[in-house]
Amino acid sequence: MYKIAIDMMGSDEGPRQLSQAVDHYLKDNEDVSVLLYGDETILKDCFKDSLNLSRIQIVNTSSIIPMEIKPLEFLRAKDSSMYQAINAVKNGEADAVLTAGSTGGFVTGSTILLRNIDGVERAGLCSPFPTAKDGNGTVLLDIGANNYNSAEEVYQYGVMGRLYSKYVLGVQEPGVWILSNGTEEGKGTEEVVGAYQLMKERNLLGFKGNVEARNALDGTHDVIVTPGYAGNIFLKATEGMAKIMNDLIKQSFKTNLLTKIGYLFSSKGFKQMKKTMDYRRFGGAILMGINGVCVKAHGNSNEYAFYMAIGVCKKMIETQIVDRIKEEFAK
Amino acid sequence: MYKIAIDMMGSDEGPRQLSQAVDHYLKDNEDVSVLLYGDETILKDCFKDSLNLSRIQIVNTSSIIPMEIKPLEFLRAKDSSMYQAINAVKNGEADAVLTAGSTGGFVTGSTILLRNIDGVERAGLCSPFPTAKDGNGTVLLDIGANNYNSAEEVYQYGVMGRLYSKYVLGVQEPGVWILSNGTEEGKGTEEVVGAYQLMKERNLLGFKGNVEARNALDGTHDVIVTPGYAGNIFLKATEGMAKIMNDLIKQSFKTNLLTKIGYLFSSKGFKQMKKTMDYRRFGGAILMGINGVCVKAHGNSNEYAFYMAIGVCKKMIETQIVDRIKEEFAK
Numbered sequence: 001m002y003k004i005a006i007d008m009m010g011s012d013e014g015p016r017q018l019s020q021a022v023d024h025y026l027k028d029n030e031d032v033s034v035l036l037y038g039d040e041t042i043l044k045d046c047f048k049d050s051l052n053l054s055r056i057q058i059v060n061t062s063s064i065i066p067m068e069i070k071p072l073e074f075l076r077a078k079d080s081s082m083y084q085a086i087n088a089v090k091n092g093e094a095d096a097v098l099t100a101g102s103t104g105g106f107v108t109g110s111t112i113l114l115r116n117i118d119g120v121e122r123a124g125l126c127s128p129f130p131t132a133k134d135g136n137g138t139v140l141l142d143i144g145a146n147n148y149n150s151a152e153e154v155y156q157y158g159v160m161g162r163l164y165s166k167y168v169l170g171v172q173e174p175g176v177w178i179l180s181n182g183t184e185e186g187k188g189t190e191e192v193v194g195a196y197q198l199m200k201e202r203n204l205l206g207f208k209g210n211v212e213a214r215n216a217l218d219g220t221h222d223v224i225v226t227p228g229y230a231g232n233i234f235l236k237a238t239e240g241m242a243k244i245m246n247d248l249i250k251q252s253f254k255t256n257l258l259t260k261i262g263y264l265f266s267s268k269g270f271k272q273m274k275k276t277m278d279y280r281r282f283g284g285a286i287l288m289g290i291n292g293v294c295v296k297a298h299g300n301s302n303e304y305a306f307y308m309a310i311g312v313c314k315k316m317i318e319t320q321i322v323d324r325i326k327e328e329f330a331k
Numbered sequence: 332m333y334k335i336a337i338d339m340m341g342s343d344e345g346p347r348q349l350s351q352a353v354d355h356y357l358k359d360n361e362d363v364s365v366l367l368y369g370d371e372t373i374l375k376d377c378f379k380d381s382l383n384l385s386r387i388q389i390v391n392t393s394s395i396i397p398m399e400i401k402p403l404e405f406l407r408a409k410d411s412s413m414y415q416a417i418n419a420v421k422n423g424e425a426d427a428v429l430t431a432g433s434t435g436g437f438v439t440g441s442t443i444l445l446r447n448i449d450g451v452e453r454a455g456l457c458s459p460f461p462t463a464k465d466g467n468g469t470v471l472l473d474i475g476a477n478n479y480n481s482a483e484e485v486y487q488y489g490v491m492g493r494l495y496s497k498y499v500l501g502v503q504e505p506g507v508w509i510l511s512n513g514t515e516e517g518k519g520t521e522e523v524v525g526a527y528q529l530m531k532e533r534n535l536l537g538f539k540g541n542v543e544a545r546n547a548l549d550g551t552h553d554v555i556v557t558p559g560y561a562g563n564i565f566l567k568a569t570e571g572m573a574k575i576m577n578d579l580i581k582q583s584f585k586t587n588l589l590t591k592i593g594y595l596f597s598s599k600g601f602k603q604m605k606k607t608m609d610y611r612r613f614g615g616a617i618l619m620g621i622n623g624v625c626v627k628a629h630g631n632s633n634e635y636a637f638y639m640a641i642g643v644c645k646k647m648i649e650t651q652i653v654d655r656i657k658e659e660f661a662k
Binding site: 068132144147148179181188189214215216218229235236237238242243246247248249252253255256258261265267268270272273 | 399462463475478479510512515519520543544545546547548549560561563564565566567568569570571572573574575576577578579580582583584585586587589590592593594595596597598599600601603604607608
């Protein structure tokens with residue numbers, strides 16, 4: 001039985017959507033049980049008609065970690081749903097922790113309570129991205145756990161990202177690239193240039209060089225690493241542009257009666273497109289480098305996205321990715 | 332008569348497309364004359380049927396600035412089309428310089444030959460972006476003249492970007508934002524946080540705070556400033572995503588016979604969308620902070636894009652933007 005600890009509070013959508021996702025996921029996966037942290041009264045009500053109560057344990061908590069929190073404040077927030085959920089992994093009560101709450105709080109809390117894997121300098125957030133080729137995902141890290149990352153840290157993201165792509169996503173020989181402002185060696189900030197050198201010197205398996213942001217999502221790049229600030233700008237720039245284009249597509253079809261008729265004829269193709277570009281099917285980001293499976297769902301996860309995020313937890317437990325990273329860094 | 336010096340070499344498309352743009356622009360603008368730098372034999376052939384020869388002067392040059400060049404190498408490349416074109420502004424033979432060649436070479440060359448405006452610490456590349464709202468452009472700088480920028484430099488981009496938006500684009504009261512990984516004060520790298528402080532302390536007109544990359548192009552942000560590395564990642568991430576979405580739209584319409592019929596009905600809306608998101612109508616990027624009008628067209632500019640870039644030169648001369656920046660920094 002895979003045990004997953006879930007912070008049910010702190011999402012933009014509230015606990016009801018998350019509860020539906022949990023119940024649906026338990027119905028589809030009989031080898032999973034959950035520990036749910038949050039307001040007991042609300043959660044009991046959410047699950048009152050559930051057929052999976054034997055695999056659900058609700059733990060009452062009385063506070064929610066705010067969007068911005070300092071390490072000391074986190075340590076004092078023992079009664080919060082996020083603290084308790086992370087702590088369940090620490091105590092061995094759960095094999096993974098999932099939250100849709102504060103990213104900063106989750107990075108801080110996981111690092112304090114579970115600690116980094118020996119040899120890992122700094123955990124990074126790893127996000128799968130949809131690409132131009134349906135089925136060919138790209139994983140990018142760090143997408144914003146940190147403002148700064150040293151060359152060594154970016155190198156380590158390459159090591160971890162490669163293992164994730166290989167063992168969790170099943171890519172046979174993942175290629176690893178560094179996000180930069182030019183493809184040539186020597187392009188980029190000091191840390192980016194330094195990471196390039198380390199990957200070459202240490203012969204990182206699959207290392208291919210730099211990739212520019214405009215080609216990152218063309219479906220031919222398995223793993224892309226970057227310091228967290230640039231990764232965050234990249235993530236949000238692509239999200240923003242995808243949203244603008246989607247809105248313009250809708251407008252285009254609404255132009256006049258003819259374009260509306262056009263939509264009736266072409267909606268099938270556009271539904272496929274929407275599916276290809278749907279971030280939600282990836283479920284969220286993985287906090288890589290921590291001594292435990294830590295998954296961060298989008299703050300505005302709907303039922304489908306949160307369902308997928310629970311699946312990411314299970315997949316990470318199944319494929320023993322944390323142990324594989326530990327082994328790699330113990331060499 | 333506005334005199335524009337143009338580097339006709341170094342574009343990916345070769346000098347013929349650029350020549351057509353020049354000739355077309357001269358036909359439409361009788362108050363403009365050009366100094367063209369490049370291979371005399373080719374250029375004379377390109378313009379052999381031109382009706383605007385009285386406003387065209389061709390200067391033969393024998394080399395092309397490569398994509399990557401060091402300052403000393405640039406100084407030795409006196410026989411290159413880019414060196415000569417920039418030098419024409421220095422000598423007062425031209426009021427503006429335009430190139431579709433190496434960005435790095437252009438930044439280096441303009442800085443060496445024309446120098447920064449007194450008080451400006453570092454020139455930045457400023458690019459207009461299409462946004463979700465047709466007609467509401469956003470200007471972003473620096474998009475990649477530099478890898479690093481100090482807080483002071485980012486602050487100065489705010490000053491210059493605001494003047495550009497006001498006097499060149501005609502925005503009455505431009506708002507100025509800093510690109511960051513969060514909207515709250517204190518979010519971002521050290522330079523970004525420092526720039527925020529400077530803008531507050533010095534009461535930069537129109538300063539509104541931080542903007543996240545996902546909202547940058549929603550049509551409500553006139554000016555956005557950022558250190559060059561993050562700006563370059565932003566620029567290319569949005570370009571890449573726009574291309575992916577365009578490709579998927581094409582695929583969507585090709586799904587089957589019905590979707591093809593759908594295209595016939597809805598093509599009008601999509602043509603409008605394509606126009607809204609067409610980067611080429613902005614013509615290229617402006618090198619801001621240099622003692623002279625310096626415009627960098629896209630390396631793969633077609634005739635339309637290069638025509639628009641010549642228009643950017645004229646508009647910058649007309650509106651005396653360089654003098655306005657000089658006045659501001661002389662205060």
